[in-house]
Amino acid sequence: MPFLRILFVRLLTTAITLAGVAVIVFFVIRVVPGNPIAMMLPPGATEEDIARLSALYGLDKPMITQFGIWIAGVMQGDFGTSITTRQPVLNLVLGRLPATLELSIMALVMAMILGGAAALTGTRFRGGRTEGAIDVANGMALSVPDFLWGLVLILLFGVLMPVFHISGRVTPSLDLPFTTNFYLFESLIRLRFDLWADLVAHMFMPALALAIPLAAIIGQLLKQSLKETMNLDYVTLARTKGYGETRVILREALRNAALPTLTLVGVQFTFLIGGTVIIERLFSYEGLGNMAIDAVINRDLPLIQGIVILFAVIFTGVNLIVDLLYTVLNPRLRHG
Amino acid sequence: MSFLSIRNLSVRLKKGQPLLRRVSLDVSAGEVRGLVGESGAGKSMIGKAVLGILPPSIEVTEGEILLDGVDLLRLPPALRRKRIGALAALIPQDPLTALNPSHRIGPQITDRLVDILGWTRANADARARELLSEVQIPDPDRVLRSYPHELSGGMRQRILIASAFAAEPKLIVADEPTTALDVTVQKQILKLIAGMQTRHGTALLFVTHDLGVVSKVCQKLSVLYAGMVVEDTSVADFFAAPRHAYSAALLAATPKYTDPAAGLQPVPEAVIAAVQAEVAAFDRRAAHG
Amino acid sequence: MAEAKAIDGRSLVRRRAGLRLWLSASWLGLLCLVALFAPWIAPKDPLAQDLFLGRLPPFWMPGAEPGYLLGTDSLGRDVLSRIVHGARVALAVALIAGTITCLIGATLGLLAGFLRGWVDMIISRMIDIWMAFPPVLFSILLIAVLGPGLVSIIIAIVVIDWTRFARVVRAEAMAQGAMDYVASARVAGRGRPGTMVREILPNVLPTIVVLLTLEMGIAVIVEAILSFVNLSISTDDPTWGGMISEGRTSVHQAWWVLVFPLVTLFLTVLAFSQLGEGLKDRFDPVLR
Ligand SMILES: Nc1ncnc2c1ncn2[C@@H]1O[C@H](COP(=O)(O)OP(=O)(O)OP(=O)(O)O)[C@@H](O)[C@H]1O
Ligand SMILES: [Mg+2]
Numbered sequence: 062m063p064f065l066r067i068l069f070v071r072l073l074t075t076a077i078t079l080a081g082v083a084v085i086v087f088f089v090i091r092v093v094p095g096n097p098i099a100m101m102l103p104p105g106a107t108e109e110d111i112a113r114l115s116a117l118y119g120l121d122k123p124m125i126t127q128f129g130i131w132i133a134g135v136m137q138g139d140f141g142t143s144i145t146t147r148q149p150v151l152n153l154v155l156g157r158l159p160a161t162l163e164l165s166i167m168a169l170v171m172a173m174i175l176g177g178a179a180a181l182t183g184t185r186f187r188g189g190r191t192e193g194a195i196d197v198a199n200g201m202a203l204s205v206p207d208f209l210w211g212l213v214l215i216l217l218f219g220v221l222m223p224v225f226h227i228s229g230r231v232t233p234s235l236d237l238p239f240t241t242n243f244y245l246f247e248s249l250i251r252l253r254f255d256l257w258a259d260l261v262a263h264m265f266m267p268a269l270a271l272a273i274p275l276a277a278i279i280g281q282l283l284k285q286s287l288k289e290t291m292n293l294d295y296v297t298l299a300r301t302k303g304y305g306e307t308r309v310i311l312r313e314a315l316r317n318a319a320l321p322t323l324t325l326v327g328v329q330f331t332f333l334i335g336g337t338v339i340i341e342r343l344f345s346y347e348g349l350g351n352m353a354i355d356a357v358i359n360r361d362l363p364l365i366q367g368i369v370i371l372f373a374v375i376f377t378g379v380n381l382i383v384d385l386l387y388t389v390l391n392p393r394l395r396h397g
Numbered sequence: 398m399s400f401l402s403i404r405n406l407s408v409r410l411k412k413g414q415p416l417l418r419r420v421s422l423d424v425s426a427g428e429v430r431g432l433v434g435e436s437g438a439g440k441s442m443i444g445k446a447v448l449g450i451l452p453p454s455i456e457v458t459e460g461e462i463l464l465d466g467v468d469l470l471r472l473p474p475a476l477r478r479k480r481i482g483a484l485a486a487l488i489p490q491d492p493l494t495a496l497n498p499s500h501r502i503g504p505q506i507t508d509r510l511v512d513i514l515g516w517t518r519a520n521a522d523a524r525a526r527e528l529l530s531e532v533q534i535p536d537p538d539r540v541l542r543s544y545p546h547e548l549s550g551g552m553r554q555r556i557l558i559a560s561a562f563a564a565e566p567k568l569i570v571a572d573e574p575t576t577a578l579d580v581t582v583q584k585q586i587l588k589l590i591a592g593m594q595t596r597h598g599t600a601l602l603f604v605t606h607d608l609g610v611v612s613k614v615c616q617k618l619s620v621l622y623a624g625m626v627v628e629d630t631s632v633a634d635f636f637a638a639p640r641h642a643y644s645a646a647l648l649a650a651t652p653k654y655t656d657p658a659a660g661l662q663p664v665p666e667a668v669i670a671a672v673q674a675e676v677a678a679f680d681r682r683a684a685h686g
Numbered sequence: 687m688a689e690a691k692a693i694d695g696r697s698l699v700r701r702r703a704g705l706r707l708w709l710s711a712s713w714l715g716l717l718c719l720v721a722l723f724a725p726w727i728a729p730k731d732p733l734a735q736d737l738f739l740g741r742l743p744p745f746w747m748p749g750a751e752p753g754y755l756l757g758t759d760s761l762g763r764d765v766l767s768r769i770v771h772g773a774r775v776a777l778a779v780a781l782i783a784g785t786i787t788c789l790i791g792a793t794l795g796l797l798a799g800f801l802r803g804w805v806d807m808i809i810s811r812m813i814d815i816w817m818a819f820p821p822v823l824f825s826i827l828l829i830a831v832l833g834p835g836l837v838s839i840i841i842a843i844v845v846i847d848w849t850r851f852a853r854v855v856r857a858e859a860m861a862q863g864a865m866d867y868v869a870s871a872r873v874a875g876r877g878r879p880g881t882m883v884r885e886i887l888p889n890v891l892p893t894i895v896v897l898l899t900l901e902m903g904i905a906v907i908v909e910a911i912l913s914f915v916n917l918s919i920s921t922d923d924p925t926w927g928g929m930i931s932e933g934r935t936s937v938h939q940a941w942w943v944l945v946f947p948l949v950t951l952f953l954t955v956l957a958f959s960q961l962g963e964g965l966k967d968r969f970d971p972v973l974r
Contacts (some may be wrong), residue, residue, distance in 0.1 A: 074814065081815035092831050188453065204959035205952060206907050208914075212930060212948050220937055294494040298557075301448045303482020303513035305475065312508075316499045335820035339911050343934070353823050354915055357830045365827065373818040 067388055075377045082373040083135070083366075087128050090362050097144050097360035118144060118363075131366065140370070141363035145356075150367035154349065158371065159242035160230055161341070161348035165334050167245070167264055168271035172333070173326070175272060176279025183280070184287040184310055195280070202277035207336040211270035211343045218266060226263045228345035235259060267344040271336050275329050282325055286318040327383030331376045399423035399463075400600045401447065401568050406460035407683075408442060408451065408624075416442050416455065417624040418679055424617070426567065429594060429601040431611040431632065433647070434621030440604045442624070444570040447602070449481050465567065482513045486561035488571040488590065492553035492578070496545035503541035506560045514564055528559035532589060551582040555589065562593055569594070572604045587614065608651045612636060620644045623676045643672045707964035710957040717954060721773040728767035729753060732924040736762035741940040757942040759932055765946050768924035772947065775925045776954065778836065779909040783843040784902035790844060791851025792894050798852065799859025800882045809852060816849045822911060829912055839912055843905050850904075851897055858890045892969035896962045903958030910951055926951045 098114045115121045119130060134141060140150035183195040202210075219227035231237065231244060235256065239247045245264070248257040290296060291314050299313045338350030345351070349368060356364040401424040408417040417439050424430045432440045445451050447462055449469065461468040464484055469477050489495040496505055506528065507521035516524070522541075529537035532555040545553060554574065561569050571590060575583040591614050594601050603615055611618055611632060618635050620628040620643065628635070628644040639645040646664040720727055730753070739762040745755050756765040798809035825842045832838035862868060863886060871885045906926075913927025914934075926947045933944025 074811075077811060078814045078818050081811070082818050085815065085819075086827075089831060090827060200960075200963065201956070204903075204956050204963075206904075206955070208907060208911055209948070209952055209955065212934070212944070213952070215934070215937065216941070216945065216948070220941055294489055294491060295497040297450050298487060298489055298495050299497075299508075300450050300478070301481060301485070301487045302509040303478045305478060308512075313497055317497070331817075335822065338820050338822040338826075339914070342915060350820070350823065353820075354826060357823075357826050360830070369819065369823065369827075372820045372823065376818045376820075 086369040140367040143364040157349045168268040171272035172275035175276035179280035180283035183284045199277040214266045283322045290314040290318040400426045402463040404461045407458045427598040429615045430617040431615035432604045438621040439624040485568040486566040488574045532559045568600045710961040713957040728770040730764035730767040732767040732771040771924040772926040780902040783840040783905040788898045791848035795852035795855030799856035899962035
């Protein structure tokens with residue numbers, strides 16, 4: 062199949078998926094009991110007040126009409142106004158997105174480092190106790206989800222040996238000179254390493270909790286792939302040239318073994334991003350997921366819709382990119 | 398004094414099954430020794446033992462492998478690797494799998510020179526270009542920058558030959574270097590290897606199934622059966638009058654040397670039975686002491 | 687001799703896998719017993735508050751009160767008794783939600799993978815859409831819609847997690863459907879539903895069982911997460927997630943309120959998943 066055709070088909074299915082998400086989230090949250098308007102007004106507000114505000118937010122119209130208005134707005138980049146904060150949903154969501162992105166990417170990097178190290182060590186000492194220990198650790202890390210790892214980390218590094226912060230994104234008393242919400246990134250650009258260190262000290266545990274299960278997956282897949290690669294002819298040939306085991310693994314095997322693993326990491330990365338919702342809650346990290354839970358609790362319908370759509374866009378986008386990358390990197394698929 | 402001298406080398410699966418049974422053979426400097434035997438006889442195993450690439454499931458139980466007088470089996474692993482890398486090289490069987498798909502050709506020829514032998518990059522690059530013209534590859538500069546999948550099987554085998562000769566090794570192990578190639582290319586590659594061997598004066602351990610090739614390239618010959626050397630002789634003597642019944646049958650099985658019309662003859666069962674009895678007797682002796 | 691060694695090596699692998707299965711199964715069995723007999727086992731009333739006995743430490747620490755083995759929470763409720771009663775909720779959710787999810791997801795996956803065509807089209811698109819939702823947020827949303835309570839949690843888990851079964855079973859059914867024995871069954875005159883149930887289902891059953899075990903572990907976690915964000919059962923009822931949520935806020939004053947339910951939850955999730963992995967090894971023809 063030619064590349065353009067694959068691209069077209071994938072774009073189409075992505076569009077269908079996003080439309081499906083939009084429909085489901087819109088109608089599901091409208092079944093939520095509890096009138097959001099009544100919740101935001103002070104007690105003692107009259108029926109009239111409620112009706113007036115409902116009309117203001119368009120909540121008095123039939124559901125189908127509301128959906129049409131919302132979708133028309135979304136198409137123009139208008140996601141409506143948050144009921145609790147009365148700010149445009151788009152601004153709120155985009156304001157929180159950098160925090161979640163930074164957390165996810167930090168977690169991804171940690172997972173790759175940890176998983177890569179486990180796989181390389183396991184391959185280097187394959188067949189021995191070290192590999193056995195790594196397998197057991199991987200199995201454990203994989204069996205227990207990020208939420209529980211987060212709690213374990215809080216106990217270990219927040220209480221037992223309090224080296225990291227267990228809540229928030231940054232120490233509130235600090236004076237932040239940032240113009241964007243990509244704090245971690247900007248602190249580096251501005252060479253404010255003091256702020257960077259504070260940000261990392263907050264981000265470390267939530268990122269690690271998200272990273273542990275993914276690290277285990279990377280560790281397992283990459284180790285398996287490496288071990289298979291180590292039996293190939295070109296690796297054997299490199300040994301006869303005088304290279305030692307470690308250098309053979311790093312020079313000859315790693316790059317070829319990494320490609321199949323990378324494509325799987327792409328899909329797993331969306332699961333990691335999904336995990337930020339509860340992990341951000343657990344660590345009171347001011348990202349998208351934490352805002353989402355608040356939005357549900359406050360029945361802030363436009364905000365919930367906006368966040369869910371944004372997550373769906375991120376997920377499908379990551380999957381799309383990974384699929385296309387795979388097609389590009391694999392010449393056989395491109396021409397076949 | 399031979400450059401490579403294998404003495405009583407026994408190798409077995411760690412689970413116990415013997416694969417090589419007290420193998421002895423010598424390759425003098427500049428000499429070509431053929432290694433023949435049916436599939437599974439252990440020909441490649443000998444090459445792997447010499448080059449220090451026996452699979453982890455396999456262990457050496459006795460014997461020595463003297464490379465330029467030093468027993469490789471007694472050297473610590475790091476020194477052994479260095480010594481083999483400096484003195485010996487491998488021309489592998491399948492050129493399609495023996496090049497790393499994610500590295501360019503250039504570094505795959507020069508890596509040993511730079512990383513192990515400490516050449517400067519410029520010298521190594523010049524050497525690679527020189528080698529590519531020697532193995533008759535047109536446009537060496539383009540080829541050095543290519544990836545393996547952009548080249549044909551014959552080209553890749555030429556590159557592997559160039560790479561094997563890069564460090565001027567004193568010994569090359571060629572493990573059926575032409576079986577994976579087109580028939581038309583096989584002859585050219587064989588000629589190339591023979592020519593390079595003569596010019597560089599490299600000792601060559603040549604693993605093959607093909608007695609025709611042996612007659613053209615080799616001076617000495619070892620015939621292997623079930624990991625046992627049944628005949629060790631000069632090529633001239635072998636074709637004149639093989640001493641062992643098994644080698645005689647092997648020779649008879651190769652049509653060109655008897656009656657071209659007869660086609661490939663199977664080795665007679667009686668001969669197989671006799672040589673298997675020899676192997677069994679050997680194992681009994683080994684078991685008793 | 688060679689033979690003997692080979693068998694030795696394999697039995698070692700099996701013994702280790704066996705140990706894992708055995709340990710997980712024992713923990714889960716113990717938990718089932720505890721859940722069944724909770725009212726008799728629990729030393730105290732899990733709901734009884736006593737503000738004078740708030741934040742008592744576990745028995746080995748100074749200041750501990752006899753009878754409160756694992757200490758008390760800020761309202762003076764016995765931690766051990768709450769864990770024991772929490773097992774009821776956890777296991778109920780695991781068993782009920784896991785089974786229903788499995789039935790629905792596996793059926794849809796089987797239909798999609800075996801029938802192909804428009805059935806597969808629709809089910810696959812639905813799976814795509816479901817995969818585009820962040821699962822935790824989705825479950826929180828559903829609980830907000832359905833209102834808190836055990837039934838809501840079970841429904842939420844089923845609605846969200848059926849895709850786990852459908853995806854895998856669909857792929858397996860497709861692979862099985864392409865095999866010769868299925869074609870020959872058809873030739874031999876078996877109808878489509880017959881082929882699906884008699885030929886395909888038995889071959890994907892091991893996978894389904896493994897997935898079911900894993901799903902039970904996931905269900906326990908989902909319940910804990912929902913309790914943690916205060917959306918599970920009513921906040922008084924003892925659930926592990928609810929206890930963890932409370933313990934998280936007072937972790938510096940009374941670590942035991944967090945640690946004991948956390949350890950229980952951790953072991954339970956680990957046991958479900960190790961049980962699944964152990965079963966997978968058992969079913970794997972290579973290892974068997
Ligand atoms: N990695 C391995 N593990 C176990 N046994 C092996 C391994 N490699 C080779 N063997 C066994 O060792 C014996 C000798 O193998 P070897 O590869 O040396 O044969 P060969 O003479 O080179 O045969 P061919 O002509 O097919 O290449 C065979 O019986 C083979 O089954
Ligand atoms: Mg061979």
